[in-house]
Amino acid sequence: MVVLSHPAALNELFLVKASCKPSSMFTGVPVVDLAHPEAKTLMVEACQHVGFFKLVNHGVPLELMTSLENEALKFFVQPQFHKDKAGPPDPYGYGSKRIGTNGDMGWLEYLLFTTNPEVVSPKTLFLLHQNPQSFRSGVEEYTRAVKKVCSEVLELMGDGLGIGSREVFSRLIRDERSDSCLRINRYPACPELSVEVEALSGRNLIGFGEHTDPQIISVLRSNNTSGLQICLQDGTWVSIPPDHTSFFLGVGDLLQVMTNGRFKSVKHRVLADSSMSRLSMIYFGGPPLNEKIAPLPSLMSSEEESLYRELTWREYKSAAYKSRLSDNRLSLFHKSPTATH
Incomplete structure (x- = not known):
């Protein structure tokens, strides 16, 4: 439980102006059936126009998803002193x-696991x-299952883009x-803030601030609590209706680089x-x-220039950790307009 000893400071850190409104160009979350013959085409269209889509018929049992959700909840409801032993x-x-080391704050608690065998995390x-x-x-088990889905999706994207190797x-x-x-x-309910939030008309409580994911692709599954919003290419924020049976996939920064901005x-x-x-589980494919x-090169015509310079994931990851959530990290890796002359 959070004690509101400094309401003004808390408002500054956790509240944001509500800017979610209908958009004439947004007719709903693109939905892709993984078993549909045109899945690869629908994925490519969604990634080009929205950078995000809902995946159904993905083959991961609901029991597997809810099992991990329940195990995580058992951890989160433990006394704070016990949880703090893992942080x-x-x-x-x-x-x-606290999100990262650069001052970003959110109304959440979280667990982060690496799948990289080269990284040892005490x-x-x-x-x-x-x-x-x-x-x-x-x-x-959950990581293995979602990794398989993620790989299948990326291969279909490769097919849809007409790349030589899928x-x-x-x-x-x-x-x-x-x-x-x-x-x-886990984004806890915050009844202690309800009065303050209502008093600030048009303001919302930030769980996780605006950002893009730095990896290749993200696979999200959440419970049936709303809260997720995406920003369309016209700058409009729209809310995503929750669906605990489906996955939501988002394009990451590295995939934008590899497709040269497509x-x-x-x-x-x-x-x-x-x-x-709200509880969400996100697999970040890196x-x-x-x-x-x-x-x-297979995605670029002979006249087309690379928008980004070559980088390693280690280099980009380091830049991401040094930045604020809302920073445009990709701007650091744009090619100079004079670089090709």
């Missing part, structure tokens, strides 16, 4: 309210070994050194609620740390 994050492990090792085996096996994206996720991670966010990494945020708790990332 502060390094960056993996347990964290609360916090996550402690976390997994101090909790029931069912929790550890739940994380592992594995050009998926091989980066399937690599045994893939630097992917799983994040479980796919757009989607800016998004989460608004917390004064009466309902390449090996030393993988070189650049626009794919």
